[in-house]
Amino acid sequence: MHFIGKSSGVAFNGEKFTRRIILPLAALMIVAFTVVLAFVIVSADGQNRLEVEASTKLAKTALTVKTREVARNLRDYAVWEDVYNNLHLAVDVEWASTDGNVGANIFEGLGYEMAFAINSQKRTVYAVIEGKPKDVDALSLIPQGLATLLSQGASRSEPATGLLKSGEDVLIVAATGIVPPSINRSTLNPDDISMLVFAKKLDEKFLARMGEEYLLSNLVFMPAGTAEASASVPLVSEEGQDLGYITWSPAEPGYELLRLLLPPLAAAVVVLAAFAVLVVRNARRSTHALEESAKTVEAFAQTLQESEMRFRDVAEASSDWIWECDPDLHLVYFSARFSEVTGLSAASVLGKTLEQFFSSDTESDGWQLLVEGTHGQSSFRDLRCCYRDANGQSRICRLAGRPISNSHGTFSGFRGTATDITDEVQAQARATHLALHDALTGLPNRVLFRDRLNLALSGKRRNPSRVAVICLDLDHFKEVNDTLGHGAGDVLLQQLSDRLQACTKSNDTVARLGGDEFAIIQIGANQPFESEQLCRTLIEVIRAPFHVDDQELHVGVSIGIAIADMSGDDPERLLKNADIALYRAKQAGRATYRIFEAKMDQELQARKALEYDLRQAVLKHELEVHYQPLIDLDSKSIVAVEALVRWRHPSRGLVSPMDFIPLAEETGLIVGIGEWVLEKACTQALSWPQLRVAVNLSPIQFRNRDLIETVRDVLTRTGLEPARLELEITESVLINDASSALDILNALKDLGVRIAMDDFGTGYSSLGYLNSFPFDKIKIDRSFIGDMNGKDKSSAIVRSVITLGQSLNMTTTAEGVETAEQATFLTQEGCNQIQGYYFSRPIAADEFTIFLENWTGFETNLSSVAAA
Numbered sequence: 001m002h003f004i005g006k007s008s009g010v011a012f013n014g015e016k017f018t019r020r021i022i023l024p025l026a027a028l029m030i031v032a033f034t035v036v037l038a039f040v041i042v043s044a045d046g047q048n049r050l051e052v053e054a055s056t057k058l059a060k061t062a063l064t065v066k067t068r069e070v071a072r073n074l075r076d077y078a079v080w081e082d083v084y085n086n087l088h089l090a091v092d093v094e095w096a097s098t099d100g101n102v103g104a105n106i107f108e109g110l111g112y113e114m115a116f117a118i119n120s121q122k123r124t125v126y127a128v129i130e131g132k133p134k135d136v137d138a139l140s141l142i143p144q145g146l147a148t149l150l151s152q153g154a155s156r157s158e159p160a161t162g163l164l165k166s167g168e169d170v171l172i173v174a175a176t177g178i179v180p181p182s183i184n185r186s187t188l189n190p191d192d193i194s195m196l197v198f199a200k201k202l203d204e205k206f207l208a209r210m211g212e213e214y215l216l217s218n219l220v221f222m223p224a225g226t227a228e229a230s231a232s233v234p235l236v237s238e239e240g241q242d243l244g245y246i247t248w249s250p251a252e253p254g255y256e257l258l259r260l261l262l263p264p265l266a267a268a269v270v271v272l273a274a275f276a277v278l279v280v281r282n283a284r285r286s287t288h289a290l291e292e293s294a295k296t297v298e299a300f301a302q303t304l305q306e307s308e309m310r311f312r313d314v315a316e317a318s319s320d321w322i323w324e325c326d327p328d329l330h331l332v333y334f335s336a337r338f339s340e341v342t343g344l345s346a347a348s349v350l351g352k353t354l355e356q357f358f359s360s361d362t363e364s365d366g367w368q369l370l371v372e373g374t375h376g377q378s379s380f381r382d383l384r385c386c387y388r389d390a391n392g393q394s395r396i397c398r399l400a401g402r403p404i405s406n407s408h409g410t411f412s413g414f415r416g417t418a419t420d421i422t423d424e425v426q427a428q429a430r431a432t433h434l435a436l437h438d439a440l441t442g443l444p445n446r447v448l449f450r451d452r453l454n455l456a457l458s459g460k461r462r463n464p465s466r467v468a469v470i471c472l473d474l475d476h477f478k479e480v481n482d483t484l485g486h487g488a489g490d491v492l493l494q495q496l497s498d499r500l501q502a503c504t505k506s507n508d509t510v511a512r513l514g515g516d517e518f519a520i521i522q523i524g525a526n527q528p529f530e531s532e533q534l535c536r537t538l539i540e541v542i543r544a545p546f547h548v549d550d551q552e553l554h555v556g557v558s559i560g561i562a563i564a565d566m567s568g569d570d571p572e573r574l575l576k577n578a579d580i581a582l583y584r585a586k587q588a589g590r591a592t593y594r595i596f597e598a599k600m601d602q603e604l605q606a607r608k609a610l611e612y613d614l615r616q617a618v619l620k621h622e623l624e625v626h627y628q629p630l631i632d633l634d635s636k637s638i639v640a641v642e643a644l645v646r647w648r649h650p651s652r653g654l655v656s657p658m659d660f661i662p663l664a665e666e667t668g669l670i671v672g673i674g675e676w677v678l679e680k681a682c683t684q685a686l687s688w689p690q691l692r693v694a695v696n697l698s699p700i701q702f703r704n705r706d707l708i709e710t711v712r713d714v715l716t717r718t719g720l721e722p723a724r725l726e727l728e729i730t731e732s733v734l735i736n737d738a739s740s741a742l743d744i745l746n747a748l749k750d751l752g753v754r755i756a757m758d759d760f761g762t763g764y765s766s767l768g769y770l771n772s773f774p775f776d777k778i779k780i781d782r783s784f785i786g787d788m789n790g791k792d793k794s795s796a797i798v799r800s801v802i803t804l805g806q807s808l809n810m811t812t813t814a815e816g817v818e819t820a821e822q823a824t825f826l827t828q829e830g831c832n833q834i835q836g837y838y839f840s841r842p843i844a845a846d847e848f849t850i851f852l853e854n855w856t857g858f859e860t861n862l863s864s865v866a867a868a
């Protein structure tokens, strides 16, 4: 394993690219182009200079040739016998000037502007200027150099030539002696010889023709002192006098070359530049790609480095250690972590086989294959093994290994890791336990209960009717929680679970399903006998007081039993059936048990249907309120009316509240129904201004703290005077939580409404209640009224309650008065109000209005009662 160092920065940014690639390349191109251009220009210039040199030579040659031509023409005349005779021996001007001798032909034929014949005394004897004889002196006309030239020409056979000036004109002048071939020249004294002179002007015409002949374009004469041209030949006399120069426009092959070369060169430069741009662009792309791949490589290197660091950190931080064994599974290597984790020295273990050090705590095939040597030299992982650490403690580890080979490729053992998973396994075991057990009691929870039930039922199939599911629900446990707090409730539940376990056998399962709900799976050969026996025991055992925080607590238990095969063997169904039986046990007055029967389910279904109908009834406004009058026995007038709810069911007809109020209470629907009845009754009472209206309140409504607000709101909404509203409560309201109930009653009383104790005598009839709360009225339950005949116990009770009411200054009302005798007796005993079918059944509001209108009072036969 090795680390790849961080890159030293291969990255090539744009600036670097420009500096390192583009600028040198551009400079190279500029230099190359400049060199080429300079070379071309220098070559062109060289060529031009060569051309100047060549043309100069040519111009000189042309001058020489012209000069020789003048000399040659001169000589032709000078050797002519006639010229000797007519211009030397004697001067015959007429002969000489005749055309064809030395006359006009000299100018017109040969083009010489001047011709002179000069005798030995240097006197011009004959002169022809531009073809016409003139009397001029040659030496005056050409003052400088002619004398010398005459002298030279006289002394030699060939004409002497030179460039001389006449006025502003430059002349090619040739001078030679007039000596015919008949005379031996050497015999003559030069000083005696007459000279013939021809002169040719270097005028424009002459030079133009000469230029044409010698390809010297624009050949012109330039006087002395003017700026010298690039191509010129100076005109210097024999005596060194500067006469000016001839100049011409030399050909410029160099510039021609430039004209030819520059466009393709420029094109080449453009192409090269374009190519360079392309190359640079490609290079930039390549550089960019290179840069990207460099970055990627760098990133990889970084990642690898981090990965290695991570691996090292993990390896050092984890409890893993590395081991190695030879082909016979003898341990031959441990990493340093081995000793740190196990507390054992590597030396004490090295040499042992895998099997001698580890043992498998599971029936793992992998482990068997490994230690038996049938591993096939293949990798393995997740082998759970045990070993003993330095303290002799059993530890669990997970082994992973892969085969290793020597340099020849032969199998040389295994190398792998061992991870100590003892804590993990223990934590997992704890988690599993927690997931399957109730934290408070340690009993199996619902999940484990289901598992066990499934298991029991699968066993039951081999031995039917042995499994019973028993559901338990504590009676009055809520009161423990409410009065002593949840801590006390928890302790009670823990004690209860101990009692439950003590009552069951080892192969039974006691589980806590939640709250105060417990369940038992009982396996018994003799069902339902055994489960009934167990339930009776449980009821007894649980009835015994619990001791929590020095307090003696009493709870009871209701139990439902479902026997497999008697009620199906589906675990869910079985549990549900036990629940239904439990419900029936509770309905039966608690502290008892019930065994599930099929009809219970039917009843439950019917109840559910009723519940559904009731919910619908509320929504569909199928409820209505009927009214029953309360008659004052002093005035014989109707003083109040009791509102009683009815359900006009579409198919069942008028349903009694006896049939649906309990259900409404169980489902909580009573809260909404109660409020609706209250509002309806208060509204209706407004149309009977002389009457109070009495409305029944359910204990369930009392548990709701909103009751006070509800009553206040209804009174506000309807506008009924609070003193005209009488709320009837039963003793059960006070039994559950007397102090809270008394608070609510006081609050209601503060609203100004009256409170009546309903069904007095049927419950605990604790006089303490009457003492602790100043009721306005006591309603004697109709069961006492129906039973009394003047002498019996009921009559005595009724009499005592009336007396009690009188002494507590409370109104007494007798319910269920069906006969005149009952009315007479109650009148006689001093009862204040009576209510019953004798006067009217509960009737609809409009019927009641008619009843009220027709009311004329009633008669009591006091004498007959007294006689009885």
Ligand SMILES: Nc1nc2c(ncn2[C@@H]2O[C@H](COP(=O)(O)O[C@H]3[C@@H](O)[C@H](n4cnc5c(=O)[nH]c(N)nc54)O[C@@H]3COP(=O)(O)O)[C@@H](O)[C@H]2O)c(=O)[nH]1
Residues within 6 Å of the ligand: 628, 642, 643, 644, 645, 656, 657, 658, 661, 674, 677, 696, 697, 698, 728, 758, 759, 779, 782, 815, 816, 817, 818, 835, 836, 837, 838, 842
């Ligand atoms: N929480 C609420 N409870 C209500 C409401 N409406 C009624 N109830 C309670 O339902 C129980 C049954 O009521 P009901 O069937 O209406 O019976 C009442 C009277 O019809 C009946 N009664 C009256 N006189 C006689 C009689 O001469 N003989 C006879 N056999 N029965 C008679 O008594 C019932 C009134 O009882 P009480 O309320 O105790 O004054 C009943 O417990 C109602 O309270 C409601 O809206 N909310």
